[in-house]
Amino acid sequence: MLLSSSGGLPLLKSGWLPWRPPLRQRAEELRRQIARFESQPRDPKASDQKTSSGEALRQAVDREMRRRIDSVLTGIERYRHHPHHRDLADPPVVWREGGTRLLDYGPPGGRPVLFVPSLVNRHYILDLSPGKSLMRWLPEQGIRPLLIDWGTPGPLERRFTLTDYIAGRLERALDAVVEATGRPVPLVGYCMGGLLTTALALRRPRSVAGLGLLATPWDFHAEDAAVAKRAAAFFQPFGPALERWGELPTDALQALFAQLDPMLALKKFSQFARMDPASPAAAAFVALEDWLNDGVPLVAAVARDALEGWYGRNDTATGNWLVGGLPVDPARLMVPTLALIPERDRIVPPASAMALPKVIPHAEMIVPPLGHIGMVVSAGAEVGAWQPLARWLSATG
Template structure:
């Protein structure tokens, strides 16, 4: 029997549908029909994993191939690294023609359960980069871009590209930061007991930023013909979004309290390894997504920016990523 998939957490999704479509029963029916399409859709097997060239406490550097100067791709801690090497829309594949491409795989949360956000840079990312024995370029997505800038203060890095990465957290809507703080207060006792912030809590935080958009995308799915490229892409990306590791408690606390609430990076007060982290220690280019509901474009690090007409995930995997992201990124890395 085929395994059925559902958004995680499903009760919250159903609550969103009820709230958003309270006065629009047709929208509610289509969103639930889209949910059924997602759950019953056929899944293609994931591509085989790539070999690791270095490993530290469960985190590793995966060798994606290529020749030339080395570029290390750094994903967020919150979702799996697959989005940077997605079949049919691979950022890594676009870079392989001109560079040796390595991908950070943070691994399972257990081996890093006692490490805060800065510790992931200092104790995991730094040793992985130092194991290469050469200066490298970094390209970090979402929180991975924030961490890439921290690493550029501590490791031999030639340049950094950030992709929809937050830095000035004061640029997030005030109500969103307030809601996140309240969610953290409610969730912290459970997270403390578990030692991790469950993925369901993180998903709830993301959904709260754009509840109408979440319901609308499932409603659109109801109209997709069977076997369409759009349906397959939706399933792959939604599985990716629902398949992240929980966030180690110290990392969750630093992310929410030090970054989102206190805005230590934007205020020039974020310390990693005893050093104040600056965003301008090496040449950098910051890609922003104009329709980003997860990381507002205005929150990007200071410096040169390149705006992409897409959303937070679409900038990475969208049909226009080759022209809007891959080409200017290759020019910058060259």
């Protein structure tokens, strides 16, 4: 995108670029600024003042382009050689099936809560580092978090559908927790995990004491249906290969998420290039980036259901999402429900997430000024998300 800046300059000046409505006013103001710049003399000896000014602008754009590219590459190189690595030891494993583990963060006398992360990211975003771990903070509040680690799909999981994950593996994990603790437990799902726990709570109401939803999408067409449909279209070229691979590779998933904010990598690595490599901020950046790059593939049937069904057809909001042959209808949920919806979420638009608690009877909604990942690891996460969640969990059931 940066490399095309010089080539796009004539199109910008001529007004030929088709800007989206939110950007048209800014683009027009930029055109006016360029016109003012080119109207100013640049070289008194030049016979063609306009050409001289235009060349000066082109050179200025070229210099800025090179400066930004250098900043991005510097940031990437410093990230690759940064010494930080995650060295947190896993807590005890209290249940296991296939590649899936259930991690018990204690304490034994705390209020048990089953946490369910997304299938496409590693579980340890909720246990990222000593100072940024929701799982290690909650026990100090009297909560006993039990966290699902989905692991990497193996030969068995590659045949799984969403029904296999929810009505099979996740139900059996819930059974293990209820049997060990002797009581119904609240469920908390993060992102895609919130969709899984919503379906689970409908299937097993007597085992569920409450439902916490963290940045959980529901109406995939609420804010920008075109973006959601592009995600579904992105899936199409991989269709034939999915049958052979049995999964959608991590690199393909990374490319899909990159479409949500194409400039994000440029911005974040440029910012990292300006950080002191020995600073806590630099270590925090590396910890999060390592997690982002430690993705897991999505098994074929789930990838198809999520991209074609959720993103493409909006099956969730239209009532057409089925698990075990039954519709997932959140209007039938009778358990206490809290939805934490970060207002600066670029991965799950707030309008998409708000659609779910709006149809759950008596659901509570909190909208902290955080981002999708920031709600669990940022400096404002404890006050904006962790504390409200802990208070609600302590009072639930």
